Amino acid sequence: MTLLLHKNTLILTVLGMLTLPFSCGSNLQTKNTSDFAESEVIHDSISIITETKEIVVGASQIEKYLPVLKNKKVGVVANQTSRLDVKTMEYDSATKTESWIRIKEHLVDNLVAKKINVKKVFAPEHGFRGTADAGEVVKDGIDTKTGVPIVSLYGKNKKPTQQQLEDIDIMVFDIQDVGARFYTYISTLHYVMEACAEAEIPLLILDRPNPNGHYIDGPILEPQHSSFVGMHPVPVVHGMTIAEYAQMINGEGWLTNKVKCELTIITMENYTHDTPYSLPIKPSPNLPNDTAINLYPSLCFFEGTIASAGRGTDTQFQIFGAPSLPSEFFPYQFTPQANEGAKYPKFKGEVCNGLDLRDTEKLDKLNLEWLIEAYVGYGKKSTFFNSFFTKLAGTTKLQEQIEKGYTYKEIRATWLRDLEAYDSMRQPYLLYD
Incomplete structure (x- = not known):
């Protein structure tokens, strides 16, 4: 085991399977001896695997987090994007050969199949299966496939209540973000972290790429204009993954009363902020491609x-x-x-x-x-x-600038100093180049 103290982040590089310790801001990184990539689709959910490097999301690194969840009462914050690649061998009787195949499976389905005690699913805007309108109230219910109760985190109940967390030992967060301040999944992340911190429940984050992670841009949010479509003093395009953003929420003291959420992060493999990434599942109904x-x-x-x-x-x-x-x-x-x-x-x-x-x-x-x-x-x-x-x-400045006839270049010039300060602020929380 190698321990690297990186600013505010404790990074653990571990070989093999292990039980993961929970500490504020701890992150697990393990390099597999082989990486896999799709080359040819056979069925809707199955594809041949070849040995080339590709991004491995946190959820697909099952061996790293199953030991943490075993014998625990688990809550999962998830939606339709919470998928992982299950790799297995398939035997072709016609050619008498074996080949690797990948089956894309929902995280909750996988955990239930592995006898993990999933007590509740907490669903963000657009719901657990991702079909609700933007802004539409999502109701509580029961997942028909697994029988797991679903608690809505959109509508009046944006933050899990202490009563809803009473039977939870650990929370898992696995949702695909798109890197924009007004995309509300990072607001859900904030409230989940806050609720977990108050209830002293650890949060396990399965990290995913930011498809707009290659840049930062836009005006910084002013505190008086904070809302569910923008809770933090960050630019419109924040340039961070969900896990990096969670570390920034903790590190900058943005939770109520500056409480800290106990985080463990499963980082991605083969990812940088400049790595092109095509989302395999649309993150919400109105972002189709x-x-x-x-x-x-x-x-x-x-x-x-x-x-x-x-x-x-x-x-x-x-x-x-x-x-x-x-x-x-x-x-x-x-x-x-x-x-x-x-x-x-x-x-x-x-x-x-x-x-x-x-x-x-x-x-x-x-x-x-x-x-x-x-x-x-x-x-x-x-x-x-x-x-x-x-x-x-x-x-209010952006509307005023447009109404006064400012050009785009003139408007953007007024952001640059704030963007430089933000970029410096986020550096200690970055997990990837």
Whole structure:
């Protein structure tokens, strides 16, 4: 065993199976002797495995966390993205050969099958299976597949109550984030950490990549504008994985009364912040593909304006528009209709004029040009923004700058000093290059 003290992080490099000690900010890293990558899909959930390096998410490193959960009463914070790769050998009777196969399985299903005592599943926005609308109240229930009770952490009950945690010895957090401040899974993380700290329950985080982890950008949230779509003084694009972000919440004293949550982290293998990563499962109903995920931090601002970001279409967060935008400057047309994740979309049944951004090159900074163009092209500028815009921006300054005619470059220049300070602040909590 090798112990490395890295600033505020205790990193354990361990060979073989072991029982993991819980300490604030401890992180387990074990390098396997072989890595596997998909090369050919055989069935919907099964694919051939070849020996090439790829990212191994925390949940797929089963041997590291099963000993921790054995004989414990376990709570799991999870949704549809909480999947792991189960690797096994398959015998082909026709060719009389064996080959590695990968089966993608839900974390909760896997834990239950391995006789782990999962007492409850805590579900974030969009629910346990990930089909609820943004902002829709998710109700408590029972998972029909496993029989495990589901507790909603969206609606009035955003933080687990002490009563809900009474029969829990340890909590597991495994949710795919997309690296934007207003994506509410990091707010759920905050409340789960706070509840666990108050109940003296350790939290095990199974880390996953940040698909927008290659940059940081945007205005820093001001405390007076804190809400569930932005709880911390970080930029719009924060550049951290869930586990790194959890360490920052602890280290910066952001939990109520500056309590500390006891963390153990299963880090990823073969990951850096610049490693391209295509999410195998859409993280929420309105982020259907890599393009939408990359454009989301820039286009979500339209949720605080008169324009639509494509909810009610199959190109959500890849287009924008409104009936009132002039078609000569915004020639792409779409008509929102009710669909999964958008039962009541903005401008339902109305033709919207806008822009199709699906061919945009991958962004490494926020793009406010589209927002500014829409503001300039809209006739009634006094009604372009609504009150939600300030919550998304985390400041009143951005709306004021746009209304005063600032260019995107002029606006971004006002963020740079704060971004430098934020970048310095986050460094002690980073787990990856």
